[in-house]
Amino acid sequence: MREQVKKKKSRWTSVLRPSWILLILFVIAFTYVSITVLSPWQLNKDDDIVERNHQLEAAFEEDPIPYQDVFDNGSLDADEEWKRVTLSGHYLNEDETLLRMRPVTSGPSYQSLVPFETTQGDVILINRGWIEAGPANAVPEDLESAPSGQVDLNGFARLGEAVHPNPPIERDGYTQVYSINAETITDVTGVDGLSTGFVQLSDDQPGGLNTIPLPSMDRGNHLSYGYQWIAFGILAPIGLGWFIYSEIRERRRAEKEQAELEALGTTDKDDNADAAGATEVTESTESTDASADNATATVASSPAEPEQSEEPVVTNTTTVASRRRRARYGDAHPDHYAKFNKRSQDRA
Secondary structure: OHHHHHHHHHHHHHHOOHHHHHHHHHHHHHHHHHHHHHHHHHHHHHHHHHHHHHHHHHHHHOOOEEHHHOOEOOEOOHHHOOOEEEEEEEEOHHHOEEEOOOOOOOOOEEEEEEEEEEOOOOEEEEEEEEEEOOHHHOOOOOOOOOOOOOEEEEEEEEOOOOOOOOOOEEEOOEEEEOOOOHHHHHHHHOOOOEEEEEEEEOOOOOOOOEOOOOOOOOOOOHHHHHHHHHHHHHHHHHHHHHHHHHHHHHHHHHHHHHHHHHHHHHHHHHHHHHHHHHHHHHHHHHHHHHHHHHHHHHHHHOOOOOOOOOOOOOOOHHHHHHHHHHHHHOOOOOOOHHHHHHHHHHHO
16 A cells, blocks of 8 residues: 555656646646737737727718817717818918828838817817838928918828827927827927827828828738637647646556566566475485485395395476476466567667
8 A cells, every 4th residue: 555655656746847847837827828818919909900990881981070079179089080070270380290200001101290270279180191201211302281271171080199108309300209199299399289189181181191091991810819829728738638647647557567577577586486496306306316226225235135126216307397387387488578678669
């Protein structure tokens, strides 16, 4: 019983080595991150794309509406994004800023951001469109300013972006920013009451540049990626359990083979002991036969008795051992070590 408990403990001790412990911890961490971080990240991206596509479809199903129905004191709700709005007023060209190095098609470009004061007295930020950067990423000289008079505009309501870690810079005669953020633009222009959201101009609008293309309606592979991360998180512990089971099964088989080898070693010792006993018996028999021969010779030399001769019995040790082996194994003596040698060669 103690030997069984000791073997069981040694088996688990050999499995729970530092390398195995690290592997178990890695699998646990991988499963946790896959299911709680990576999968929700991809699934949320897919949800955002689906919601944006619905908003775009709804925007073109409805006619443009006044900006006051979408912008509430200059702020914009997320579910109101991409709605088409109309507004009347004039550009504040002296407060124009450029969105720096924002690629639109294939290369670096600039986007013109100009505050627009409406006839109702609100100040809405307008994204006029984009223009390709010049040599050495300089602002092109043919960048046209927006018209100075009163105009009517039509565009898409957009949410503002977060503050960029890089501060605004002054270059080529323009103030350049890295994100469309109302707070940053207010700091560099000094315009009060600037809306947090902005309007992205549609095609053929007064003061418009190259129109910024609408996002693709393709959902991409985010949904399948999310399910794949869930599958990876489930399969990782299953695979670890299979590896542990295989390791324990292999060790059990090795212990069984070792026990069989030890049993065969004990059997060979018993055969050697039997052979040694047979040798002793033979030697004793030969000694007895020699004594008997001497006694017979003495009696034969006596004139009172007739001469009698008897041949001694000779016992062969090899014959005795052969009989014992035949009684135990039959006519053929199997080689019990052959199968173990074959298994060792197969593993190698």
